[in-house]
Amino acid sequence: MKLYKNYPVPSDRMGLLWTLSGIKDLVLVEFGPEGTTRYLLESLKYFGEEANAKIFTTMMDEDVVIMGNAERLRKTLVEVDEMYSPEYIFVVESSVGAVIGMDIEGLCREFQQSVKAKLLSVKGGGLSGIWTTGVEEALSMLAEIAEEKISEKENYNILGCCADELNHKAEADAITAMMEKAFALKVNCILSASASIEDCKKMGKSALNVVLRKEALPAAQTLEKKFGTPYVYGRPYGLDGTQSWLEEMEEKLGREGNWKAVNVEMEALRSLILQLKQKIEHGAVRKLVISGHSETVKGLTAFASLELGLPVLYLKSAWSAPKEEAAVTEEEYRHLLEESGTFVLVDGLHSRLADEKRRIQTAHPILEGITVPQPGLMGIKGAAYIVRKLIDL
Amino acid sequence: MKKIAIYGKGGIGKSTTVANVSAALSREGIRVMQIGCDPKSDSTVNLTGGQRIPTVLDVIREKGEKTKLEDITFEGSFQVICVEAGGPMPGTGCAGRGIIAAFEKLEELRAYEIYRPDIILYDVLGDVVCGGFAMPIRNGYADRVCVVTSGEMMSLYAAGNIASAVRSYGARGYAEMGGLILNKKGIEGEEEIVRKAADEMETTVLFTVERDQTVQKAEAVHKTVVEAFPESRQAEAYRSLAFKLLEE
Numbered sequence: 001m002k003l004y005k006n007y008p009v010p011s012d013r014m015g016l017l018w019t020l021s022g023i024k025d026l027v028l029v030e031f032g033p034e035g036t037t038r039y040l041l042e043s044l045k046y047f048g049e050e051a052n053a054k055i056f057t058t059m060m061d062e063d064v065v066i067m068g069n070a071e072r073l074r075k076t077l078v079e080v081d082e083m084y085s086p087e088y089i090f091v092v093e094s095s096v097g098a099v100i101g102m103d104i105e106g107l108c109r110e111f112q113q114s115v116k117a118k119l120l121s122v123k124g125g126g127l128s129g130i131w132t133t134g135v136e137e138a139l140s141m142l143a144e145i146a147e148e149k150i151s152e153k154e155n156y157n158i159l160g161c162c163a164d165e166l167n168h169k170a171e172a173d174a175i176t177a178m179m180e181k182a183f184a185l186k187v188n189c190i191l192s193a194s195a196s197i198e199d200c201k202k203m204g205k206s207a208l209n210v211v212l213r214k215e216a217l218p219a220a221q222t223l224e225k226k227f228g229t230p231y232v233y234g235r236p237y238g239l240d241g242t243q244s245w246l247e248e249m250e251e252k253l254g255r256e257g258n259w260k261a262v263n264v265e266m267e268a269l270r271s272l273i274l275q276l277k278q279k280i281e282h283g284a285v286r287k288l289v290i291s292g293h294s295e296t297v298k299g300l301t302a303f304a305s306l307e308l309g310l311p312v313l314y315l316k317s318a319w320s321a322p323k324e325e326a327a328v329t330e331e332e333y334r335h336l337l338e339e340s341g342t343f344v345l346v347d348g349l350h351s352r353l354a355d356e357k358r359r360i361q362t363a364h365p366i367l368e369g370i371t372v373p374q375p376g377l378m379g380i381k382g383a384a385y386i387v388r389k390l391i392d393l
Numbered sequence: 394m395k396k397i398a399i400y401g402k403g404g405i406g407k408s409t410t411v412a413n414v415s416a417a418l419s420r421e422g423i424r425v426m427q428i429g430c431d432p433k434s435d436s437t438v439n440l441t442g443g444q445r446i447p448t449v450l451d452v453i454r455e456k457g458e459k460t461k462l463e464d465i466t467f468e469g470s471f472q473v474i475c476v477e478a479g480g481p482m483p484g485t486g487c488a489g490r491g492i493i494a495a496f497e498k499l500e501e502l503r504a505y506e507i508y509r510p511d512i513i514l515y516d517v518l519g520d521v522v523c524g525g526f527a528m529p530i531r532n533g534y535a536d537r538v539c540v541v542t543s544g545e546m547m548s549l550y551a552a553g554n555i556a557s558a559v560r561s562y563g564a565r566g567y568a569e570m571g572g573l574i575l576n577k578k579g580i581e582g583e584e585e586i587v588r589k590a591a592d593e594m595e596t597t598v599l600f601t602v603e604r605d606q607t608v609q610k611a612e613a614v615h616k617t618v619v620e621a622f623p624e625s626r627q628a629e630a631y632r633s634l635a636f637k638l639l640e641e
Binding site for chain 1: 484
């Protein structure tokens, strides 16, 4: 066991709730202490977000913990059911419930007859891994509620665009703009940044699922099994990365994209990259330090090293996969910031140490005075933003 | 104030032993508080004429912050102060947390300062299954832990677990092992078996209680042997054990 300077890695419970909280009209009841639900809402604020879902807590006292009295859960469910008449109520267990072995599935079966809404039990006690486990579970649950018997295939879904990632809505905007330009396709459902329960139910009428993170793969596979919808997994970072991503779309959709429209932007990016390469040759930009979610790090590293020819050093953060080993230590990071030609694409906490000219933020938290508005980093426009920042270093 | 926790496998005779020890000491004018730490809440039933007393947890559920000390403490035979922690229905909730909550309530209501017992006897459920059931061992609640056992394998196995729990807390300065109390079941070579087991647990056999029908006869009238048959050999045995515990 090692001691880390970074914030603790969030638990499965947080990933689950961050993901579900993005769905409009979703009704969620947490069977747990008030403070844990409060913490969820507070944590969303650090992401610059508010819950789209309606979130309730039963609150919990010794009567629940010691005696296992679940009557307050039943009462809460009845009240919420009468007040909002939702189609589903997601009933989430808390850490305390998980510790004492509260039978959340059994309770949902027992209380089902007391309410009209369908009760969906969610295990999320915070004891089963890191936040990505919870993200995966939440996305899978949402895919399960997609209804059968929808034959139209007129648009696409984005899966895995969730509140745990910085600027996730801007990234979705970049993708929807590209998809419209290249394929004249409109987005149906963005899981879970911009969707309602009704949108989730209609996910089956899409021609394609665009999967942005591996946690969304089980959801994509469920939709493929249920509706035969193909999916493309990956992120469009950089010029070549975006081109190959679009080519994969073409293959899955079985038709050519409108390259004429896309190429205008690609040419402009190509010329910016040439400009940057001259600066790199002159030593104005020497190396990059990257931290953040593993798929962001992977995509940006490929762009920087393969397309720009820049050396990349990896820095661990609270959003890194647990088994990843850092290439630079915290101390080395500080030294690197003192060197000219170092540019960082890092999480909020590490952003604090670099001046605005030499940094792009890749991951939460949003910090007042540090985090600045920026576009999504995916796609042609995202790549152009990164390249311009590097040129200006 | 002496504080002794009595553990042992379920059904081995802990409550019978503890209630008789309480009665024997109390009869001699020693102020005794007996705290049942078992969700079954039957530790003190033979000190209260078969009447089950309200448990701490039940009273907290009903009265919450308005709970008073007199709501959860009851005077039994020979003025033994009887308390039952209580707990959830089998298969629900968290009995261990229940013990913790009950102990916290007793402290909050200053039960020990107000009654100032000479000895507190904690009668604890079968095995140290989780942190809650280790409460009597921890945090200065008990000074010594005694384990009631017979010569049967499962009973000794439970005793071994309890002894190891006590040892594991040793570095924190909590309760020490006070020895085994052999409650004989009449199996062959029982005393020798238990003595060897005690050696392995690095403890001793503190006392041996012979098997005797007066126990069942007393329980049939919801009394301790000490109360129902004070002149019996068994009552004398419990008196000896009681004073041994007091003096140790």
